[in-house]
Amino acid sequence: xxxxxxxxxxxxxxxxxxxxxALLKSxxxxxxxxxxxxxxxxxxxxxxxxxxxxxxxSKVVKELTFHEQERVFSAVHCSGMLPLGVLASLxxxxxxxxxxxxxxxxxxxxxxxxxxxxxxxxxxxSSHTVSVEGILFxxxxxxxxxLIFERWxxxxxxxxxxxxxxxxxxxxxxxxxxxxxxxxxxxxxGDFLESEQFTNVxxxxxxxxxxxxxxxxxxxxxxxxxxxxxxxxxxxxxxHEHLAILKHDRHRLALYKxxxxxxxxxxxxxxxxxxxxRIVLMRELFSS
Amino acid sequence: xxxxxxxxxxxxxxxxxxxxxALLKSxxxxxxxxxxxxxxxxxxxxxxxxxxxxxxxSKVVKELTFHEQERVFSAVHCSGMLPLGVLASLxxxxxxxxxxxxxxxxxxxxxxxxxxxxxxxxxxxSSHTVSVEGILFxxxxxxxxxLIFERWxxxxxxxxxxxxxxxxxxxxxxxxxxxxxxxxxxxxxGDFLESEQFTNVxxxxxxxxxxxxxxxxxxxxxxxxxxxxxxxxxxxxxxHEHLAILKHDRHRLALYKxxxxxxxxxxxxxxxxxxxxRIVLMRELFSS
Numbered sequence: 001x002x003x004x005x006x007x008x009x010x011x012x013x014x015x016x017x018x019x020x021x022a023l024l025k026s027x028x029x030x031x032x033x034x035x036x037x038x039x040x041x042x043x044x045x046x047x048x049x050x051x052x053x054x055x056x057x058s059k060v061v062k063e064l065t066f067h068e069q070e071r072v073f074s075a076v077h078c079s080g081m082l083p084l085g086v087l088a089s090l091x092x093x094x095x096x097x098x099x100x101x102x103x104x105x106x107x108x109x110x111x112x113x114x115x116x117x118x119x120x121x122x123x124x125x126s127s128h129t130v131s132v133e134g135i136l137f138x139x140x141x142x143x144x145x146x147l148i149f150e151r152w153x154x155x156x157x158x159x160x161x162x163x164x165x166x167x168x169x170x171x172x173x174x175x176x177x178x179x180x181x182x183x184x185x186x187x188x189x190g191d192f193l194e195s196e197q198f199t200n201v202x203x204x205x206x207x208x209x210x211x212x213x214x215x216x217x218x219x220x221x222x223x224x225x226x227x228x229x230x231x232x233x234x235x236x237x238x239x240h241e242h243l244a245i246l247k248h249d250r251h252r253l254a255l256y257k258x259x260x261x262x263x264x265x266x267x268x269x270x271x272x273x274x275x276x277x278r279i280v281l282m283r284e285l286f287s288s
Numbered sequence: 289x290x291x292x293x294x295x296x297x298x299x300x301x302x303x304x305x306x307x308x309x310a311l312l313k314s315x316x317x318x319x320x321x322x323x324x325x326x327x328x329x330x331x332x333x334x335x336x337x338x339x340x341x342x343x344x345x346s347k348v349v350k351e352l353t354f355h356e357q358e359r360v361f362s363a364v365h366c367s368g369m370l371p372l373g374v375l376a377s378l379x380x381x382x383x384x385x386x387x388x389x390x391x392x393x394x395x396x397x398x399x400x401x402x403x404x405x406x407x408x409x410x411x412x413x414s415s416h417t418v419s420v421e422g423i424l425f426x427x428x429x430x431x432x433x434x435l436i437f438e439r440w441x442x443x444x445x446x447x448x449x450x451x452x453x454x455x456x457x458x459x460x461x462x463x464x465x466x467x468x469x470x471x472x473x474x475x476x477x478g479d480f481l482e483s484e485q486f487t488n489v490x491x492x493x494x495x496x497x498x499x500x501x502x503x504x505x506x507x508x509x510x511x512x513x514x515x516x517x518x519x520x521x522x523x524x525x526x527x528h529e530h531l532a533i534l535k536h537d538r539h540r541l542a543l544y545k546x547x548x549x550x551x552x553x554x555x556x557x558x559x560x561x562x563x564x565x566r567i568v569l570m571r572e573l574f575s576s
Contacts (some may be wrong), residue, residue, distance in 0.1 A: 122497075167485070185547075190555060210424075210463055241369075251553040255553075256461075
């Protein structure tokens with residue numbers, strides 16, 4: 001057996017579980033099983049990929065500690081939020097089993113992370129997601145598992161990044177800000193256009209196009225080069241006018257002012273920025 | 289002469305001027321001239337496109353009121369911010385000249401917007417921009433000019449939208465929020481990753497990829513369907529942890545909290561949202 005088949009059991013059949021199922025099914029040398037919620041027993045597998053929602057992970061971990069099978073198994077979770085440590089009890093169980101079976105030298109102490117890992121796609125996954133090309137997967141844990149994940153990512157056209165516990169948290173914050181807050185901005189601007197007699201389709205096209213174009217530019221240019229608009233120009237009149245139009249729209253006014261302040265925070269490091277007195281004036285407008 | 293050549297003089301050779309020059313040069317039946325800053329005299333043209341920065345538009349308008357040429361001319365500005373009215377004196381001059389030359393029936397009163405218009409690309413334009421495919425151009429003014437612009441947009445693969453004065457302002461606010469505030473969010477998240485030992489290239493790839501994926505989803509799904517992350521899940525622990533990590537990073541902490549509050553504002557309309565007590569708790573965290 002030069003190429004033993006690796007059996008992977010996916011636990012949880014939501015958006016992430018379904019994506020991993022599709023990705024792994026297309027690979028040679030991998031057999032994919034799915035453990036659905038209503039099934040009581042876990043099948044025999046080499047790797048259990050826990051794709052349930054964060055709050056159910058510890059329940060699944062508990063069930064897996066009672067799961068008996070001939071060979072030791074590995075457990076992986078796919079949460080951006082949870083630490084590797086939530087799988088610690090499974091690592092322990094499998095280390096002990098391995099030792100009991102005399103499969104490893106008793107003097108050789110297995111690493112605490114043996115048999116456990118995290119593999120997390122750093123992107124919003126919807127039921128429409130079929131490709132992970134270009135998506136970054138952050139991973140940590142058992143080096144043997146990480147080698148497997150790195151090969152998977154290569155085959156999927158995804159990017160692989162090994163992280164430590166702190167970097168994982170940092171990436172999660174970055175993802176929340178990039179994905180969720182972009183969604184908030186998108187929704188707020190879209191609703192504003194709709195409230196001003198643009199159709200839903202027009203609003204969507206306008207926001208998607210302006211944001212898409214901006215992202216394209218940001219890939220080619222630095223943030224400083226890409227920044228345009230009234231704030232970087234120090235155009236107090238434009239800001240006054242915008243605030244006047246938004247004045248009865250409490251939520252959008254707050255967003256406009258707060259992001260105005262954050263823009264001032266950011267451009268304070270720029271080489272070319274408005275004069276100090278204009279910055280003070282804008283700061284007053286955004287903080288009023 | 290079935291297809292008389294339309295001569296267009298571009299005034300101002302910055303990013304927008306260069307873009308229009310490139311777009312118009314590729315078209316049949318259009319002759320493009322550029323009036324550079326150091327040139328004192330304006331050439332003879334059918335349409336003058338004013339592409340200078342906003343603060344210089346009135347100076348150009350003044351110069352054009354003294355510009356003498358055989359035929360009447362039209363003037364267009366390309367500013368998102370300025371109203372059509374900044375060109376009013378040029379409309380007046382040309383109407384009067386037309387009347388003096390007896391070219392129109394004295395009893396027929398020409399519309400106030402005759403000979404003037406606005407044509408504004410609703411997207412960030414950089415020196416790298418070569419295509420305007422999919423970009424929306426908002427336009428207002430002389431219906432004869434608007435017909436020409438609509439044909440241009442069609443040929444460029446751009447979208448054309450006729451707006452009124454108020455809608456133009458609304459679009460400008462939307463563009464500022466879509467483009468500039470997206471840039472701010474992008475820069476803030478990128479700097480955060482760099483401050484946490486990710487390289488500049490990694491940071492750029494991570495932010496561009498997560499934002500790009502999110503935008504793709506937002507095109508296919510509604511904002512409510514696309515929203516993920518700790519806030520919509522009501523995951524107080526995650527938010528606590530994020531705030532703890534950001535606590536010494538004043539600018540990013542403010543952004544995280546403010547956009548958290550805006551996200552709460554937005555999801556208050558959603559059908560599926562966290563329980564009221566969780567929303568109150570999150571509101572407290574973001575407002576602390």
